[in-house]
Amino acid sequence: MEAASTESIPVVDLADLRSEGGPERAAAALRRAFGEFGLVYVQNHGVDTEVLERFYDDWVELTQRSEEEKRSWARADVWYQRGWTPPNTEQAVVAGGQPDFKECYFAAPMALDERCRLMFPEIYAENSWPQGADRFRDDYLALGKAVHEVGMDLLRGCASALDLPSDIFSAATEGGPHVTRALRYLALDDQQVGTSILWGEEHTDFNLLTLLPGGRFYDPAGKRCERPDAASGLYLRARATAEHPKGRMVHGKPPAGCLVAQVGQQLEILTGGVFQATPHVITPPKQPGYTRTALAHFIHLHSERRLFPHDRFLSEETILAYGPPVLAGTYGLKTLVDIGLAPKTALNKLGYHHYDRLADARS
Numbered sequence: 547m548e549a550a551s552t553e554s555i556p557v558v559d560l561a562d563l564r565s566e567g568g569p570e571r572a573a574a575a576l577r578r579a580f581g582e583f584g585l586v587y588v589q590n591h592g593v594d595t596e597v598l599e600r601f602y603d604d605w606v607e608l609t610q611r612s613e614e615e616k617r618s619w620a621r622a623d624v625w626y627q628r629g630w631t632p633p634n635t636e637q638a639v640v641a642g643g644q645p646d647f648k649e650c651y652f653a654a655p656m657a658l659d660e661r662c663r664l665m666f667p668e669i670y671a672e673n674s675w676p677q678g679a680d681r682f683r684d685d686y687l688a689l690g691k692a693v694h695e696v697g698m699d700l701l702r703g704c705a706s707a708l709d710l711p712s713d714i715f716s717a718a719t720e721g722g723p724h725v726t727r728a729l730r731y732l733a734l735d736d737q738q739v740g741t742s743i744l745w746g747e748e749h750t751d752f753n754l755l756t757l758l759p760g761g762r763f764y765d766p767a768g769k770r771c772e773r774p775d776a777a778s779g780l781y782l783r784a785r786a787t788a789e790h791p792k793g794r795m796v797h798g799k800p801p802a803g804c805l806v807a808q809v810g811q812q813l814e815i816l817t818g819g820v821f822q823a824t825p826h827v828i829t830p831p832k833q834p835g836y837t838r839t840a841l842a843h844f845i846h847l848h849s850e851r852r853l854f855p856h857d858r859f860l861s862e863e864t865i866l867a868y869g870p871p872v873l874a875g876t877y878g879l880k881t882l883v884d885i886g887l888a889p890k891t892a893l894n895k896l897g898y899h900h901y902d903r904l905a906d907a908r909s
């Protein structure tokens with residue numbers, strides 16, 4: 547795998563986005579980071595790392611409970627959009643049938659739009675929690691909210707960087723189906739190490755912006771440890787160039803204390819591809835027994851917002867690439883079918899679904 551130097555991914559200082567004179571520096575960093583890599587490192591983000599540490603401890607403890615108990619937290623009825631996602635449930639669209647090697651938890655930290663809940667009950671479902679996990683729940687929601695605010699600052703920075711009204715993206719997310727995911731990447735055994743098994747197969751995120759406040763590795767004894775080998779972790783595929791027509795793979799290694807933000811498909815569409823949704827892959831260590839925890843917060847457009855390039859970015863090329871326009875909610879529904887979480891019948895909602903009415907009247 548060809549890797550560029552990790553230093554080439556820009557760092558944006560959140561303090562710059564909030565200060566006089568700093569925004570232009572931040573805008574330049576965001577234009578290059580999201581234009582070339584689809585990913586930026588964020589410093590001075592203000593997310594409480596002590597709470598994050600405690601949260602990971604609690605999450606690891608929960609993953610060690612019995613399979614039977616964990617199954618009781620799984621919510622197939624809401625397409626696993628809340629509660630526990632068992633291993634082998636979700637698969638990346640281009641994975642060729644290879645499910646990811648991970649278990650997850652899903653919860654929504656923000657208030658949900660009640661009208662959208664009627665239209666998309668699974669995507670706007672109420673949170674559910676394990677018994678006796680109050681601190682896990684409280685830290686989960688607090689972290690989700692804190693990371694969401696970082697995302698709002700970045701979205702305002704993105705809009706300014708593109709000379710658009712500063713709240714054009716952030717305002718379009720209000721009441722959207724934002725969701726925070728706790729992840730645990732599973733240990734590979736002797737036979738699985740060195741095979742094609744990945745912790746997360748290459749994909750692009752289907753939401754607007756994804757925030758990753760930094761994960762933790764654990765050794766085979768379950769003790770916190772450093773990255774077990776230099777190659778394990780997140781790789782992204784940078785934008786294709788004449789020199790690298792398939793885009794070079796870049797190892798994402800955030801500087802200490804930085805959070806990672808990634809462009810999702812929705813932001814790529816709105817910007818007509820000026821910002822690129824990053825294909826990324828999570829590679830497991832080369833030795834058996836290692837695990838990793840992570841937290842990811844997914845910011846979405848409100849489900850009734852239109853997904854189509856902003857006027858500024860409309861051209862024959864972008865219309866061909868991103869048309870026809872669809873609503874963010876219907877876009878999400880199709881994606882959940884594509885990745886194997888929602889049944890194909892969910893797509894019946896996307897057009898006229900009252901044919902029975904006439905059939906009943908005629909019977």
Ligand SMILES: [Fe+2]
Nearest residue numbers: 749750751826
């Ligand atoms: Fe992802």
